[in-house]
Amino acid sequence: xxxxxxxxxxxxxxxxxxxxxxxxxxxxxxxxxxxxxxxxxxxxxxxxxxxxxxxxxxxxxxxxxxxxxxxxxxxxxxxxxxxxxxxxxxxxxxxxxxxxxxxxxxxxxxxxxxxxxxxxxxxxxxxxxxxxxxxxxxxxxxxxxxxxxxxxxxxxxxxxxxxxxxxxxxxxxxxxxxxxxxxxxxxxxxxxxxxxxxxxxxxxxxxxxxxxxxxxxxxxxxxxxxxxxxxxxxxxxxxxxxxxxxxxxxxxxxxxxxxxxxxxxxxxxxxxxxxxxxx
Numbered sequence: 001x002x003x004x005x006x007x008x009x010x011x012x013x014x015x016x017x018x019x020x021x022x023x024x025x026x027x028x029x030x031x032x033x034x035x036x037x038x039x040x041x042x043x044x045x046x047x048x049x050x051x052x053x054x055x056x057x058x059x060x061x062x063x064x065x066x067x068x069x070x071x072x073x074x075x076x077x078x079x080x081x082x083x084x085x086x087x088x089x090x091x092x093x094x095x096x097x098x099x100x101x102x103x104x105x106x107x108x109x110x111x112x113x114x115x116x117x118x119x120x121x122x123x124x125x126x127x128x129x130x131x132x133x134x135x136x137x138x139x140x141x142x143x144x145x146x147x148x149x150x151x152x153x154x155x156x157x158x159x160x161x162x163x164x165x166x167x168x169x170x171x172x173x174x175x176x177x178x179x180x181x182x183x184x185x186x187x188x189x190x191x192x193x194x195x196x197x198x199x200x201x202x203x204x205x206x207x208x209x210x211x212x213x214x215x216x217x218x219x220x221x222x223x224x225x226x227x228x229x230x231x232x233x234x235x236x237x238x239x240x241x242x243x244x245x246x247x248x249x250x251x252x253x254x255x256x257x258x259x260x261x262x263x264x265x266x267x268x269x270x271x272x273x274x275x276x277x278x279x
Contacts, residue, residue: 001038008050015054016120016138016164022047023160029057029072030106032099034116057110057165066170071110071163075122076101078109088169090176090195094125100187110164113149116156119190119214123150125178126219128195129169137162138220147211150218173207174199177274182258190214191258193256194246194270198278205229210242210271215250215263215274222249225271235277243272 007022009015018023025107026045028034029052036256037043051057055100057072062083069078071149075095078084085092097103098121112122113133123146132145139159146167177199182188193213198205210228225246232238250265 002030002044003049004045006050006207006259007047008053008056010053010137012056012163012165013053015049015051016161018049019161019163020138022049025049025161027051027114028109028265030074030103032103033111033237051108051110052087059075059166064236066168069109069169071113071166073109075104075107075109075112079104087123087172088129088176090178090197091122093130094121094178094180094195097121097186109167112149113146113167114156114158114164116150116152116218117192117214118153118218120192120219121178121180121193121213123219124193124195124211124213126167126169126175127219128176128178128209129172130209132168132170133158134165134168135162136165141165143168144247151212152217166255170238173197173276176209177277179270179274181270187255192270193219194277195268195276196271196274198234198275204230204231204233210246212246212250212267215252215267217251220248222271224249229275234275239272239275239279242275243268243270246271266277 006028025047052068055072060072061068075098078095101108112120121278132143133146134143174197178195181192182190191209195211197209199207208226210225213219225242247268250264250267252260254260
């Protein structure tokens, strides 16, 4: 591992000022991704800035509009939050299938998002829940839907000197389910990740979200599938059609974990199964 400078600021303000003078610094929270990349030589930062002492980033707050989760929250803490478990059980399930309990005690919500992996387990359910991310720099701050945060594998819209500060979840509407297809039940990356949220009124779907992971360069909303479901009564035929349409919206690749054909097939299956569960 190449030698590097290490800093550990105590506040967001100190962190942002440090990033102004060290624009190429890498941020480290739990380190479950960055340290591995550094050991393998795929990342060789000259400067590493730890977020461990920045308590503000680990915060969690509730308001009448929704929930704000600090990016420093560990996945283990998320799985043990009574408030989140009660209101977002699908999100809790997603956090619980990331790696192992030991890794979840270190891995953070912000790290899972900012690594910008197409197969990140936390991202599809957050997108399905209409999550909004807050990006902050020393000069400004902005908010945007999480679905617009990713540019490609390992790439996001974060600018130099900017950090992902928090994630906002609106008050829950309807029910959301996340399912993950992987060779092993635990300790494996998703070959396919599917999150589906439905809100119903008078027996019909008045809001639908279908978010897919590991089947494109970025996690994304299957908007044609959402439009197909909106305003409809959930029938067996509609669930089959939704699975077919979602598979058609995918642009997966062939790799060691699964072929593009297989991924499309699994999207079809998981979308249908999730809709059946929600019915």
